[in-house]
Every structure is written in structure tokens, then in C-alpha cells.
Amino acid sequence: GAVVSQHPSRVICKSGTSVKIECRSLDFQATTMFWYRQFPKQSLMLMATSNEGSKATYEQGVEKDKFLINHASLTLSTLTVTSAHPEDSSFYICSASDNVYEQYFGPGTRLTVT
Amino acid sequence: QKEVEQDPGPLSVPEGAIVSLNCTYSNSAFQYFMWYRQYSRKGPELLMYTYSSGNKEDGRFTAQVDKSSKYISLFIRDSQPSDSATYLCAMCAGGGNKLTFGTGTQLKVEL
Numbered sequence: 001g002a003v004v005s006q007h008p009s010r011v012i013c014k015s016g017t018s019v020k021i022e023c024r025s026l027d028f029q030a031t032t033m034f035w036y037r038q039f040p041k042q043s044l045m046l047m048a049t050s051n052e053g054s055k056a057t058y059e060q061g062v063e064k065d066k067f068l069i070n071h072a073s074l075t076l077s078t079l080t081v082t083s084a085h086p087e088d089s090s091f092y093i094c095s096a097s098d099n100v101y102e103q104y105f106g107p108g109t110r111l112t113v114t
Numbered sequence: 115q116k117e118v119e120q121d122p123g124p125l126s127v128p129e130g131a132i133v134s135l136n137c138t139y140s141n142s143a144f145q146y147f148m149w150y151r152q153y154s155r156k157g158p159e160l161l162m163y164t165y166s167s168g169n170k171e172d173g174r175f176t177a178q179v180d181k182s183s184k185y186i187s188l189f190i191r192d193s194q195p196s197d198s199a200t201y202l203c204a205m206c207a208g209g210g211n212k213l214t215f216g217t218g219t220q221l222k223v224e225l
Contacts (some may be wrong), residue, residue, distance in 0.1 A: 004157075006157075034212075034213075041122075041220075042217065042218075043202060043215045043217045044158070044220050046201070046212065091151070093153075093157050094157070102160065102163065104146075105150075105157035105159070105160075106157050107156055108155070108156060108157045109155045
């Protein structure tokens with residue numbers, strides 16, 4: 001149980017375009033979903049926390065107009081990187097939680113902006 | 115000073131060795147402690163979580179928490195090549211379950 005999927009697993013896009021990443025909890029209802037960014041050989045940096053039906057809470061330094069998060073249902077959250085630039089290239093990972101402390105992570109999405 | 119400190123390694127051990135991975139933290143509000151394993155280009159996988167000080171065992175893995183010293187450990191017995199991965203410690207204060215991660219320790223178990 002506790003399976004989280006992400007789609008796509010890998011995406012390459014041109015600078016200036018927008019990219020949407022989906023995160024789904026497949027076998028449980030996630031009251032909270034998290035979006036992280038991870039650079040090579042570095043730890044996970046939390047970008048934002050979202051609760052179903054509410055606006056996402058962004059971490060300091062994360063542009064909410066650039067990284068649009070929608071948590072439309074208890075099993076789906078999306079992250080849209082708008083007007084992507086090469087510096088947005090990274091590994092984006094979502095996680096989902098239905099209790100106080102356990103988070104289950106998706107497999108990640110590798111974004112490359114050319 | 116980072117809230118959570120973790121030696122990035124890399125740590126290389128022979129197959130069958132006992133591995134000790136550690137994290138220290140500075141925020142006394144942290145109450146829940148987790149260890150994740152992350153294979154290259156994959157999302158982290160929850161290995162163990164603990165709440166109170168003391169030891170928790172699950173198969174070849176033992177998690178240890180010492181709140182008085184703000185120090186947590188993960189021990190891996192009879193290490194296998196398949197244990198080669200990056201191990202991340204994570205912790206949270208409880209409410210809101212926002213996790214703070216260590217930088218991760220890269221482990222390589224060699225034949």
C-alpha cells in the first residue's frame with residue numbers, strides 16, 4: 001500500500017514554455033501533498049505544502065506565480081512550472097500523507113529546460 | 115547552522131558489515147524521526163520512523179533516537195550490495211508534518 005505515482009517521469013521542454021507534473025496517491029486519500037526539489041547530490045528542498053481544496057503554502061524563496069500548485073482532490077495534486085528557464089531544471093518529487101508524520105514519495109520527475 | 119546535520123559520505127563498506135548512519139539536530143521541537151532510502155534517480159522510500167527515544171528494530175535495520183543528545187542513528191546489519199543507496203534522515207515537530215531532511219549519506223556496499 002501507500003503508492004504514489006508521478007507523471008511524467010522525465011520531460012524536456014524549451015525555455016519559456018510551461019510544464020505540468022501530476023502527483024497521484026493510488027491507494028489512499030492524501031489530506032496533504034508536498035512538492036520538493038532536489039539538485040544532484042543534495043537533499044530534498046521543500047517547495048510547498050498543499051491541502052485538498054486549499055491554496056498551497058509556499059516556502060520562503062519559492063515563487064508562487066512560477067510554481068503553480070493545484071490540489072484538486074484527495075488523490076491528485078499538480079505542479080505547473082510556468083515560463084520555464086534552464087535554472088528550473090531539476091528533479092521534482094512529490095509526497096503524500098494521510099496522517100501526522102508519514103510521507104510517501106513519488107518516483108520523481110526529471111525536468112530539463114533547454 | 116543547519117537544523118539537521120548529516121555526513122554526506124560517501125561511505126564504503128564490505129558486504130556483511132554493520133553500517134552506522136547518523137544525524138544530529140538542533141531543534142528540540144522535533145518529535146518524529148524518520149529514515150528514508152533513496153536509490154539513484156528515484157523518490158525516497160520510508161524505511162523506519164520513531165517517536166520516542168530508544169531503539170526500534172525492523173529486520174536488519176535498527177533506528178535509535180537519543181533526544182537528550184539530539185542524535186539519531188540507523189544501523190544496518192549484514193549489509194548487502196542492494197543496500198547501496200543514499201540514506202536520508204528526516205524529522206518533524208508533529209503538527210503540520212513538515213519534514214526537515216538531512217543532506218543524505220551515500221552508502222556503497224561492496225562485494
